[in-house]
Amino acid sequence: MDNVDNLPSASVDEVPADAKILDVREDFEWEAGHIDGAQHIPLGELSARYGEVPVDEDVYVICRSGGRSLRATAFLAGTGFDPVNVLGGMGAWADAEKPMVSESGDEPTVK
Template sequence: MSDLQNVPVTAVPSDARILDVREDYEWEAGHVDGAVHIPLDQLPARFGELDPDEDLHVICRAGGRSQRAAEWLEGNGYTAINVSGGMGAWADAGKPMVSETGSEPTVL
């Protein structure tokens, strides 16, 4: 069993490095400003873009994909923290988001 750390969105520091592992269309609709976007299926090929010395708060829509990504990152020498509830909980908590579409950010 994994000893992966899970935190609620309310416990994510304002200066946290956030890795969003959702698909492109989800990212474009709404994401955390300043987050790094690497879809889950691209992570094995692109994880070298991440700083292994930074704690990564990993987020998806609801928490499933980010859990898998965080476990994978932990297994590859990174410090990864799963954000419980994902972007759905982020939006519900009224935390700020931006979109790539010019529309009001939303979680798909």
């Protein structure tokens, strides 16, 4: 991960309401709580599935706390995408009381 300091990043408050969001957490994390409308590709599958990510728009990449999304942002930037790492991840999203949904219909949580 060369030049990670030069990768674009944004706080959860800087993520536009209509942003394309890529969630790279594991399935169980996604199912517990995620951003409605986000795309889900676990980090471990990203190298095989990155063709599913829109290349013609900014993509805000999020995980639980920011580590996996930073790796995903570095990978995507190296393959021609315009990714933005969301600082603090879903933990910061939940702390900011931003809206989330769960797959079960239960109260969404961040795991």
